[in-house]
Amino acid sequence: MLIIAKNIRVCYGAKIALDGFNFEMAPAEISAILGPNGSGKTTFFRLLLGLLKQRAGDVEVFGNTPGNINSLSKIGATIETPSLYGHLSALENIQVTSHLKEKQPDNKAIRELIDEVGLGDVGKLPASKYSLGMRQRLALAQALIGEPELLILDEPANGLDPVGIRWFREWAVNAPVTRKLSILFSSHILNEVAQIAQKVVLLKEGKIKFSGTLEQLKGESSHKIRVRTSDNAGTKAFLQSNGFNVTSDKDVLLLDSPPEKMSEISKLLVQGGQDLLEFTCQETTLEDLYLSLMGDSH
Amino acid sequence: MSGQFNSFCHAIKAEWLKGRRTFLRFSPLVVSFATVIILLPIAWKVITDGKSGNTGINCLDFYFVIWLFFMMPMYSILVAILNFSTEHGQGLWKHVNVQPVSGAIQTLVKHFYGWCYLFATTIAILALAILVLVVASFFPDITVGFTDFNFWRKAFLYSILSSISGIVILTLLNVLAARVAGFSLPALVGFFGTLLPIFADANSKGAPFIPWTVGKFLLFPVIMEARTGIKPSIEFWWIVVPIAQVALLLWVNIFIQKKKPLY
Numbered sequence: 365m366l367i368i369a370k371n372i373r374v375c376y377g378a379k380i381a382l383d384g385f386n387f388e389m390a391p392a393e394i395s396a397i398l399g400p401n402g403s404g405k406t407t408f409f410r411l412l413l414g415l416l417k418q419r420a421g422d423v424e425v426f427g428n429t430p431g432n433i434n435s436l437s438k439i440g441a442t443i444e445t446p447s448l449y450g451h452l453s454a455l456e457n458i459q460v461t462s463h464l465k466e467k468q469p470d471n472k473a474i475r476e477l478i479d480e481v482g483l484g485d486v487g488k489l490p491a492s493k494y495s496l497g498m499r500q501r502l503a504l505a506q507a508l509i510g511e512p513e514l515l516i517l518d519e520p521a522n523g524l525d526p527v528g529i530r531w532f533r534e535w536a537v538n539a540p541v542t543r544k545l546s547i548l549f550s551s552h553i554l555n556e557v558a559q560i561a562q563k564v565v566l567l568k569e570g571k572i573k574f575s576g577t578l579e580q581l582k583g584e585s586s587h588k589i590r591v592r593t594s595d596n597a598g599t600k601a602f603l604q605s606n607g608f609n610v611t612s613d614k615d616v617l618l619l620d621s622p623p624e625k626m627s628e629i630s631k632l633l634v635q636g637g638q639d640l641l642e643f644t645c646q647e648t649t650l651e652d653l654y655l656s657l658m659g660d661s662h
Numbered sequence: 663m664s665g666q667f668n669s670f671c672h673a674i675k676a677e678w679l680k681g682r683r684t685f686l687r688f689s690p691l692v693v694s695f696a697t698v699i700i701l702l703p704i705a706w707k708v709i710t711d712g713k714s715g716n717t718g719i720n721c722l723d724f725y726f727v728i729w730l731f732f733m734m735p736m737y738s739i740l741v742a743i744l745n746f747s748t749e750h751g752q753g754l755w756k757h758v759n760v761q762p763v764s765g766a767i768q769t770l771v772k773h774f775y776g777w778c779y780l781f782a783t784t785i786a787i788l789a790l791a792i793l794v795l796v797v798a799s800f801f802p803d804i805t806v807g808f809t810d811f812n813f814w815r816k817a818f819l820y821s822i823l824s825s826i827s828g829i830v831i832l833t834l835l836n837v838l839a840a841r842v843a844g845f846s847l848p849a850l851v852g853f854f855g856t857l858l859p860i861f862a863d864a865n866s867k868g869a870p871f872i873p874w875t876v877g878k879f880l881l882f883p884v885i886m887e888a889r890t891g892i893k894p895s896i897e898f899w900w901i902v903v904p905i906a907q908v909a910l911l912l913w914v915n916i917f918i919q920k921k922k923p924l925y
Contacts, residue, residue, distance in 0.1 A: 413760045415923075437762035447757030449680055449748070456679055463676035464761035506757075 365390055365424075366514050366546055367412060372421035374407050374570075381407040382570045385421070389548060389563070391513070392540045396557040397550040399567035400658065405550035406444055407570075409516050412548075413441055426514075437466045440512035440545075442520065446503030450492030454483050454502050457491055458509055465510030474509075481505045482531060496523030504532075508543070515539070517549040521556050529556065536560045554654050566657055573657045582650065589619040589626060591633070592642035599638050606632060616642065670767050677775040680748050688740075689783050696733055697790045700724045704798055721791060726885055729787055730821035731859065731877060734780060735828050739852035741779045742832035743845050745772060750840050755923070765919040773912060776829045781822060788818065813888040817881060824877030827904050828855065830911040831873040837915055870903040873911075880904070 365388050372385040382404045389395050397405045410416045411423060414431015426435040448457050455474060462468045469477070478487045481501040486494070491502060500523050507515055520536075521529050536547055537560055551557050557564055564581060566574040574581060592615060593599040600617055603610045608629075609620040621629065623645045630643055700721055749755050758768060835848035855874035862875040870879045880900060887893055 410756075415756060415759060433762045433764060436760060439760070441760050443756050443760065445753070447754050448752070449754065450752055451683060452680070460676045460679045461757075461761065463672040463679070464758070464763050466762055468672070510762075 366393075366426060367548070368422070368424045369408075369411075370422045372408075372411065372423060373419045374404075374411060374416065375419050380570050382411070382418075385570070385572060386575070387565060389514075389546065391546055392544075393563060394536065394540060394547045394549075394561050395563040395565070396561035397548070397565050397567055398552065398554065398557050398654075399550075400552055402569075403567040404570040405552075405567060406518055408567075409441070409443055409518050409548075409550065412516060413439065413443065415443070437510070438513040439516060440507030440510065440514070441516040441518075442500075442503040442507050443516075443518050446496075446499040448491040448494075448499055448502060448506075451490055453490060454478050454487040454505070457502060458506055461506045462509045467510045469509065477505045477508060478502075482528075497525055497528045500524055501528070513545055515545055515547045515549075517547065519551060520549050521551065521553065533559050554651055558650055566654065568658050581653065587621065587623050588646045589621050589623075589629060590642060590644045590646050591617040591619060591629075591640070593617075593633075594639040594641060599633070602633075602636050602638060603629075618646070666764075666767065669763055670771060673763055673767055673771040674775060677745075677771055681745065681775065681779075684744055685779060685782075688744075689779075689786070692733075692737060692783055693786045693790060696729050696787045697794065699728050699733075700787070700791050701794050704794075721795060723885075725788065725791055726817055726821075726881065729784070730817060731881065732856065734784060734821060734825050735856040735874060735877065736853070737783065738776070738780055738825050738829040739832055739849055739856070741776050742829050742836055742852070743849060745776045745779070746833060746836040746840070747845060750836075750845075759923050765923055766916045769916045769919045770912070773830055773833055773915070776833060777822075777826055780825050780829060784818070784822065784825075788814075813884060816884045820880035820884065821877060823901070823904050823908075824873075824880060826908055827873035827876045827911075828852070830908050830915075831855075834911050834915045834918075837918060870900055871907065873904075873907065876904045876907070 367387060367389040369385060369387040372382050372387075373380065374382040374385075385404070385408065387408070397408060399405055407416070411418055412425055412430050413436070414429070423430050425432075426438050428435040449460060452460065455471070455478065458474045458477065459471075462474065475484075475487070478484055481504055483498060483501055483505070486498065491499065494502065500520060504517070504520065507517065521532055524532060533556070536549070539545055539547060547560075549560070558578060561578065563577050564574070565572055591599060591603075596612065596615065596617055600610050600612065603617070603619060611618045619629065626643075626645060630640070633640055633643075701724075703721055703724055749758055759765070832848055832852050835851055836845060839845060839847045855872075858872060858874045859878035862872070862878055866875075866879075868875075870876055
């Protein structure tokens, strides 16, 4: 395992930032921490990098305590906003970082990296003139210096335009193969996570609301059958008397039932003399699920 | 050990990349300004007498008083703040601290880079002043009398040592100030510290223990020797104290960085 975190508790003074946090990450995985601002995503990353210490629990990164030189030498990271020397160009920024790494690439490799992140045309400009999206790209290039085995990216798509987001998505999905690395990133955008990550942790106010693969998350989603009749109240009572779990949503009834049972239910309703106006299958989207897991914060 | 040394050398290169523009921009200004001031005696004597007199000794006195004794400690304030604010002003400590370089090496590199900055500037001013004196000696009206090389050697070494004390305490103050307020505090402390030698008694037993008065304490006997020819009795511990002081301040800085790193 690259990362093992067990029952972590992190506090800022009296405020609990992470509580009972468990996490494991294997090599070649892409994992995401998803949650609203202030949910504890950056706190967890800072903990992994040794920038802060947990009050309780155990953390191991590459089998070492966080912040250990051996583990840091295998990690490339961006934390919070991109950290760049504003007066230096892209090349110089990466050169500075590369001097602090164990494996130091030559200038040719650095230029190739600048091209890879799409900054080839502006590589000579000082970083202070970059937009947030360009700064994100440069920060990613900096994180990739030194051939890391694990990339920790804090809100990497923040500030990227739609083209940039698409580029990052494609890059990240391929990176475990092309660069032989694992990626742990945070986001508050569900769509971004769903298209990149294999494993996801949903965080809210420092506590895990869900942890598992995207398939497991999708598995938690249920199908509902939408039913509308001329007498919704009567139909609801009829269905409940037949053992169905029914809820009302505005002018429709929602049945917790898989799509395979649609035929059986429709026959039951017709035989029961119910006047059907609408009868469709509604799949709970990831977004619905996310919102229900995260409660009212969204 | 060689791994640590490699790490230190690469970190120095990183510091140079970060700071070279500032160094190349400010240093020529400082060097020119200081050289002009140091060479004022020549200009003054040429203007007033039409002759220079014993210009070499006058210039050396000026070099000692103006640069080594006053400007260099002042410059060390600027160097320490510039050196430190590169990361601090742009929120880059977290970036530096997640790199595989130990906090102790990072701290040492920051100090060492500051010393190199001062050392390079001091050498440049000295070289430029000597060059102008050599050129001036070719003019028949200007008599350049160079003083004893021994004086220069001692003055230079002791001045560098005293400024290292200054830059170490200023960098440490910057580290402390960054946690609480801003850089105005170290700048103020540094400025008043620079004025301390004016009021401090060179023979005071406490002088070598205060970073800014180390210079006066060590240099005063040297300059008196150059002027009067009387050899002072410089005791070994006079030099040991500032070195121990630098080592202690460095250790405190490394300890603080390890205990609570700057993010």
